[in-house]
Amino acid sequence: xxxxxxxLLSMLPLIASLLFFYINNSKDSPKPLSxxxxxxxxxxxxxxxxxxxxxxxxLISGAVELNGGNIISVVEEKDWQGxxxxxxxxxxxxxxxxxxxxxxxxxxxxxxxxxWEGFPSGTRAAAAGGITTLIDMPLNxxxxxxxEETFKLKIDAAxxxxxxxxxxxxxLVPENAFNASALEGLLNAGVLGLKSFMCPSGINDxxxxxASHIKEGLSILAKYKRPLLVHAEVQKExxxxxxxxxxxxxxxSYLTYLKTRPSSMEEGAIRDLLTVTKDTRxxxxxxxxxxxxxxxxxxxxxxxxxxxxxxxxxxxxVETCPHYLAFSAEDIKDGDTxxxxxxxxxxxxxxEKLWEALMDGDIDMLSSDHSPSVPELKLFDEGDFxxxxxxxxxxxxxxxxxxxxxxxxxxxxxQLTSWWSEKPAKLAGLDLKGAIAVxxxxxxxxxxxxxxxxxxxxxPVYLKHPSISAYMGSRLSGKVLATFVRGNLVYExxxxxxxxxxxxxxxK
Numbered sequence: 001x002x003x004x005x006x007x008l009l010s011m012l013p014l015i016a017s018l019l020f021f022y023i024n025n026s027k028d029s030p031k032p033l034s035x036x037x038x039x040x041x042x043x044x045x046x047x048x049x050x051x052x053x054x055x056x057x058x059l060i061s062g063a064v065e066l067n068g069g070n071i072i073s074v075v076e077e078k079d080w081q082g083x084x085x086x087x088x089x090x091x092x093x094x095x096x097x098x099x100x101x102x103x104x105x106x107x108x109x110x111x112x113x114x115x116w117e118g119f120p121s122g123t124r125a126a127a128a129g130g131i132t133t134l135i136d137m138p139l140n141x142x143x144x145x146x147x148e149e150t151f152k153l154k155i156d157a158a159x160x161x162x163x164x165x166x167x168x169x170x171x172l173v174p175e176n177a178f179n180a181s182a183l184e185g186l187l188n189a190g191v192l193g194l195k196s197f198m199c200p201s202g203i204n205d206x207x208x209x210x211a212s213h214i215k216e217g218l219s220i221l222a223k224y225k226r227p228l229l230v231h232a233e234v235q236k237e238x239x240x241x242x243x244x245x246x247x248x249x250x251x252x253s254y255l256t257y258l259k260t261r262p263s264s265m266e267e268g269a270i271r272d273l274l275t276v277t278k279d280t281r282x283x284x285x286x287x288x289x290x291x292x293x294x295x296x297x298x299x300x301x302x303x304x305x306x307x308x309x310x311x312x313x314x315x316x317x318v319e320t321c322p323h324y325l326a327f328s329a330e331d332i333k334d335g336d337t338x339x340x341x342x343x344x345x346x347x348x349x350x351x352e353k354l355w356e357a358l359m360d361g362d363i364d365m366l367s368s369d370h371s372p373s374v375p376e377l378k379l380f381d382e383g384d385f386x387x388x389x390x391x392x393x394x395x396x397x398x399x400x401x402x403x404x405x406x407x408x409x410x411x412x413x414x415q416l417t418s419w420w421s422e423k424p425a426k427l428a429g430l431d432l433k434g435a436i437a438v439x440x441x442x443x444x445x446x447x448x449x450x451x452x453x454x455x456x457x458x459x460p461v462y463l464k465h466p467s468i469s470a471y472m473g474s475r476l477s478g479k480v481l482a483t484f485v486r487g488n489l490v491y492e493x494x495x496x497x498x499x500x501x502x503x504x505x506x507x508k
Contacts, residue, residue, distance in 0.1 A: 038501035039488035044068060046088035048444065048484075049080070054098035054417050056437040063089070064097065066442040069486035073438060092446050095481055098417050099436050100132025100164075100443035101399060102424035105229075105294055105319065105367035107391070108134075108166075111157040112142025117372045117464050123163040123502060125396040125462040127491040130445030130480045132164050133505070134395075135428055138171035138195055139206040140371065146171040146206070148185040155190075155504055162502035164485050165443070167428055169229060171206055172196040177213035183220045190506030192428050193227040195294075198234045198269045199342075202390075215276040215286075222280075222288040226507065227427055229292045232269035232302075233261065233343055254332040254339065257385035261344050263298035270305045280315035292427060293318040295369045297343035299353035307362055317364040317427065320354055322401040323392045323470060327351075335383020338470040340390040341371070355409050358419070365423040366402060370395035375468050393469040396462060400478035401471060403449055413449075429507060442487040451479040460494050 049063040055074055063080040065073040103126070109116040126134055136154070138145035145151050151170060158166055170191035176182040183194075194217055196209040209217075217228050250256055270293065279286035296302060296318050309316050323341065328348040332339045339345060357363045371391025379388040394401070402416060417435075425434025432441045453459060455474045466472060483491040490497045 036501065037498035039490070040492050040495065040497050041489045043088050044487055046090060047080075048090050048092065048097055048446070050092040050097040050446070051077075051094050052096045052413070053436065054096065054413050056435040059413060064436055064442075064444070066484070066487045069442055069488075071436060071438055071440050071442050074436060092481070095446050095448050096413060097436070097444060097446050098413060099421040099434055100445045100483060100485065101130050101420040102428070102430065102434060103131050103134040103368050103370070103395070103398065103420075104365070104424045104428055105137065105321075105369045106134045106395060107137045107140040107369075107371045109140045109372070110136075110161075111153055113140060115374055115464075116140065119158050119161040119166070120163070120500065121462060121464040122370070122395060123161075123166065123500070124496055127163045127483045127485070127496060128460070128462050128480060129396040130399045130447055130483055131395065132443035132445065132483060132485045133167065133430065133433055134164060135167040135169055135192060138169050138191075139201055139203045142205070144171050144173075144203060144206040145169075145191070146173050146176055146186070147182060148189045151186060151189050151191060155506075158504050161500050162504070163490055163496060163500045164483075164502045165433075165505055166502055167192045167430070167505035167507075169193055169195040172209055172213060172217040172228065173207055174209060174213055175207075177209060177216045180220055183217065187220070187224050187226065187507070190508070192505070192507050193229060194221065195229040195231075197231040198272070199231065199265070201231070211272045211276050214273065214291075215279065218276060218279060218286040218289040218291065221290075222286040224507075225288045225290075226429065227290040227292045229294050230269075230273060231295070232273060232293050233265040234269040234272060235265055236268065250334075251386045252335045252383045254329060254334070254336070254385055257340060258329055258344050258346070260386070261342060263300060263302065263346065263350075266296070266298040266302040266343055267305065270302050274305060274309050274314070277309055277314040277316050278312070281313040287315075290315040290317070290427075292316070294367070295324070295343065296320045296354075296363065297324050297346055297350075299346075299350050299357055303353075303357055303362060317423075319365045319367045320358065320363050321367055321369045321392070322394060322398050322405070323369075324354055325351060325358070326401055326405045327470065335380075337378045337380065337383060337385055337388035338468055338472075339392070340378075340385055340388050341369070341392045342390050355406075359409055359411075359415075365427070366398070366419045367424070368392075368394045368398045372463065372465055372468060375465055378468055393463060393465065394471060397455065397469070397471045397476070399445070399447065399480065400453075400476040401474075403478040404474075404476045407477070430505070442484055444484040445480060446482040447478055447480045449478050452477050453479055
């Protein structure tokens with residue numbers, strides 16, 4: 001090749017870059033969102049119309065106007081034709097338009113264990129499932145997020161690699177619980193609240209806490225008016241060993257594992273918690289703090305204690321997860337360690353009571369507790385429930401799972417919105433999310449509740465390890481068509497926007 005030709009060709013990328021810069025910075029040149037590849041749409045001001053829109057004021061037929069990432073108007077059908085003199089309109093017909101889901105309990109394992117999941121695959125799966133915001137847990141990544149320094153590593157890992165908005169919980173552990181300046185540093189850096197375990201977490205740098213640690217954490221959180229999330233299981237000294245000795249003959253049996261984590265572990269932890277949650281009452285020393293119990297499995301005595309605390313004025317809420325509402329211990333086959341989690345999936349009667357409590361409002365909200373790993377840790381070949389890594393992989397499927405299994409209980413679109421959007425937004429302090437209302441972020445999911453699909457190898461799944469999910473092989477109702485995050489169309493019919501333009505959410 002001639003030297004002159006080589007020089008010219010080598011300059012072409014520079015010329016193209018300068019031309020792109022000039023075009024996109026010209027005063028006369030429009031700047032649609034697609035210029036940054038954040039959206040599948042070529043415009044940022046448009047309308048979404050549908051016969052079924054779940055708004056902050058109820059279910060309507062009408063349209064939602066989006067501009068600059070926010071919702072700027074919501075109009076009913078009888079009014080909106082006159083309101084739209086020009087502009088782009090996306091008509092979704094009979095499909096449901098509702099607030100994007102907010103999942104407050106997700107383990108994306110980034111940084112440090114991205115072979116388990118990671119921000120890119122996890123948030124792509126979230127977008128495909130209609131989740132527009134998720135809150136990442138402080139453990140299963142490495143290092144765990146328990147200090148201002150480790151939180152910075154988390155923020156750096158998320159930058160430019162998230163397809164939906166992501167907030168973060170910090171960790172409350174023994175090493176920082178009695179160190180007010182350390183906790184304040186973590187909270188000042190922007191975590192939305194704290195998370196602790198009352199039993200071994202399985203992660204070496206995230207040790208368990210007790211009621212004394214939690215009391216100290218609540219006293220700091222009161223100043224910030226942010227929540228403490230607690231994994232509420234506690235093992236008494238004699239408990240697990242006696243039950244293990246009774247059933248150790250068959251580690252492939254799910255009932256073997258179930259007996260090692262009885263409901264009394266949840267009940268005992270909640271009793272301990274209620275000795276300190278009274279401080280969160282009006283006029284109490286921790287007024288302003290809030291305690292949130294994650295992934296409740298026991299629908300009997302544990303739930304009764306929580307209801308009693310609520311009636312006494314304790315600032316306390318509770319979530320459960322779709323896997324506790326979809327599956328029963330009796331149906332889990334020997335060796336199928338996809339179903340192992342903590343606290344465990346309990347019997348069918350317990351599941352019915354969970355549904356009853358959710359429908360009655362005694363359980364406040366839902367979360368996925370998406371907790372993946374590499375397939376090797378699930379020990380599929382051995383099927384050993386006692387040694388396999390626990391955790392249900394579910395992030396992409398929670399909307400259709402909740403809808404499918406909730407059908408027999410008469411679940412409504414408004415209830416879905418309350419459990420998956422409104423109440424999670426309130427817990428995490430996300431004032432501009434959780435509802436289709438003027439001024440809010442334009443975070444929206446469009447889906448078809450009546451459309452059924454088989455969750456099999458032919459179905460597009462964006463999680464890093466689909467095979468570990470307990471939902472694979474299910475037939476579900478509720479197909480997600482499109483997901484909008486801050487007005488960007490980030491997912492539509494199997495296609496994601498080219499760039500990862502989700503925003504890391506930091507508390508202020």
